[in-house]
Amino acid sequence: QVQLQESGPGLVQPSQTLSLTCTVSGASISSGNYYWSWFRQPAGKGLEWIGRIHAGGNSNYNPSLKSRVTISLDTSNNHFSLKLSSVTAADTAVYYCARDSGGGSSPYMDVWGKGTTVTVSS
Amino acid sequence: QSALTQPASVSGSPGQSITISCTGTSSDIGGYKYVSWYQQHPGKAPKLLIYEVSNRSSGVSNRFSGSKSGNTASLTISGLQAEDEAHYYCISYTNSGPWVFGGGTKVTVL
Numbered sequence: 001q002v003q004l005q006e007s008g009p010g011l012v013q014p015s016q017t018l019s020l021t022c023t024v025s026g027a028s029i030s031s032g033n034y035y036w037s038w039f040r041q042p043a044g045k046g047l048e049w050i051g052r053i054h055a056g057g058n059s060n061y062n063p064s065l066k067s068r069v070t071i072s073l074d075t076s077n078n079h080f081s082l083k084l085s086s087v088t089a090a091d092t093a094v095y096y097c098a099r100d101s102g103g104g105s106s107p108y109m110d111v112w113g114k115g116t117t118v119t120v121s122s
Numbered sequence: 123q124s125a126l127t128q129p130a131s132v133s134g135s136p137g138q139s140i141t142i143s144c145t146g147t148s149s150d151i152g153g154y155k156y157v158s159w160y161q162q163h164p165g166k167a168p169k170l171l172i173y174e175v176s177n178r179s180s181g182v183s184n185r186f187s188g189s190k191s192g193n194t195a196s197l198t199i200s201g202l203q204a205e206d207e208a209h210y211y212c213i214s215y216t217n218s219g220p221w222v223f224g225g226g227t228k229v230t231v232l
Contacts, residue, residue, distance in 0.1 A: 039168075046226040047160075047168065047211055060220055096167055106156040106174055107213040107221045112167040 002026040004097050004113035012091075012120050018084040022097030022113055023077075030055050030075040035100035037109060038071060038082045040093040048093075052100055053080060087120045094118075126151070126212055126224035133230040139200040142227045144212035145193060150222050152193035156215035159188055159197045162226075163208045171210075172197060199229070207231045 008020035022036070029036060037052035051061035053071045061069050070083045084091060094115040102108030127145040134140040144151065144159075151157055157175045160168040170179040172188035175195060185200045195214070199206055212224040 047162075047223060049213075049221055049223065098168075102156070102158075102173070105154070105215045105220065107158045107215060108170070108173040109158070109160075109168070110170050110173075110179060112169070115167050 002099065002111045004099065004111055006095060006097050006113045006116040008116060008118070010117055010119060012087055012118060013122055014088055014120055015086055018082070018087050018091060018118055018120070020082045020095055020097075020116065020118070021079050022081070023079040024099075025078075027099075028075075029073060029078055029080060033101075033103050035102075035104070036071075036073070036080045037098045037100050039096045039098060040091075041096070041115075042090075042093045050082065050084075050095075054104075089120050092118065092120045125216070125222035126214060128210075128212060128224035128227045130225075131228045131230065133232055134199075134202045135232045136202055136204065138202050139198060140202060140229065142197045142199075142210055142212075142229070144195045144197070144214075144224045146195075146214055146216075146222065147193055149218065150193075150214040150216040151190065151195050153217065154215045155190070157188070157190060157195040158213050159186075159195075160211045160213070161206075161208050162211065168211065202231055204231050 035052040038050040053059040068085045096115045097113045098109040099111040159172040162168045175190045176188045216222045
């Protein structure tokens with residue numbers, strides 16, 4: 001059974017870089033035609049897609065966040081990571097990682113982490 | 123990024139059927155068969171219900187079904203149950219890529 005678990009600081013200072021890791025168990029992130037994605041959800045609001053990375057290294061980002069986002073794979077530790085720079089209070093949200101099994105075009109996120117809350121505040 | 127239009131809320135009585143619409147354009151829903159639906163209970167992660175318009179995800183009740191007509195995709199919940207009370211989101215592939223989201227629909231079981 002594939003499981004994803006987010007981890008990282010729950011509090012980030014404004015203008016700093018938010019860094020989260022998603023540890024994958026039950027599957028290898030370097031095999032299969034999967035993308036590994038990040039989403040976020042501000043309190044009381046809808047989902048927002050942040051970006052994704054393919055096992056082969058190809059990545060896509062939400063245009064509204066692209067200038068501040070980096071997603072990377074660490075195959076040796078079977079996890080993938082999110083870095084979001086120059087954060088503001090507007091980046092406060094629950095952050096989710098997910099496996100995208102749609103092969104690229106199909107938004108088919110079949111496995112999700114439980115989410116981690118990140119607050120941006122001084 | 124909420125380029126797909128969903129009703130803010132839909133309600134129904136136990137046992138009834140309800141339908142949630144998700145309206146886009148020919149650049150997304152109308153042009154591709156790549157629409158998925160997710161259920162999210164408060165404080166929980168989203169759960170995949172339907173992918174590629176009408177395919178039910180493994181383990182999902184057959185009370186949930188998906189369809190598409192033109193630029194509008196729909197999720198139907200039949201035999202509404204108290205546990206179906208949640209938010210529901212649609213996502214579609216778009217040619218300005220890769221995806222567009224609906225704003226979410228709150229389903230209330232009366």
